[in-house]
Amino acid sequence: MEPVKVFYNKKEYLETHTGNKVCRKSLIRGSHNIHLNGKCIISPGVVIRGDLAPVKIGKYTIFKEDVVLRPSYKRAKGKLKYITMQIGEHVLIEEGSIVCASKIGNNVHVGKNCIISHRCVLRDNCKIEDGAILSPDTEVPSFTIYGGKPATYLADMPDSTVFMHTELTQGYYNRFLPLA
Template structure:
């Protein structure tokens, strides 16, 4: 597993969590149970703690770092190639692919940040709202349909995590 101790601090990984062999999890990182950490993801807790809740997904090539503290709640989706730095992301939120969440930003519970959005330093994204753009601006309310789709996505990844645990094997060319 691609886990690294730094300054005598080791990552803590919850039961059932799957971490891709090409991911890097370094130092003061706590990841909850039944999470998916995708290929090429970097979660670097070298300056402060990074805490990721249960059943959260960090998709391929996402980068999570902190200068002081980063918190990601339960059942959060961090899309492919997203960058999170020194932010708080509450339960049930979605951070779209290639989005950037900057220092001191806070993403409310059940909020959606659309792909390729920039949440600026210190910006607050309200719970249950959809934001998009550069900089991210309010677009509309998240609906029950959005929440249902997010839940389906998380459940699909929880099942994928189990599949990776049981069947992923390197092969010879």
């Protein structure tokens, strides 16, 4: 079926000149530490903890409802140290996921209700299935699907992932329209 249009209330969203759409009902801490590169959608209930460490988010990145972004920590010389969280372009994170990864590449799809633990690295063009729990320090290579509790390698993604995922996120952004 044709992808449906999503309408939002214009009063509930803030729009920046680079095209970011940020919901006023989201919880953003340490906004000076959060860099949105443009055309991102931040839905209601999203929590971004920029007060812990810088969070860098690429273009066309979509966070659906109740997503939590928390930078991960490292233990160095007996102290906890929070490290920068980098999220690439065309990343789609579905409802209710908790993301503590240190690095997320381009064209990554994270399913619903996932938990991505501390210091995980998600490479380009990978997919995490709904309800997966990635144990700490897991590395997800590109063009793979991880799923299960704890998440393990399941299968390979098709070669068209780059095109399909870019189309998915760009399409979602273009269909995300204000109510007239």
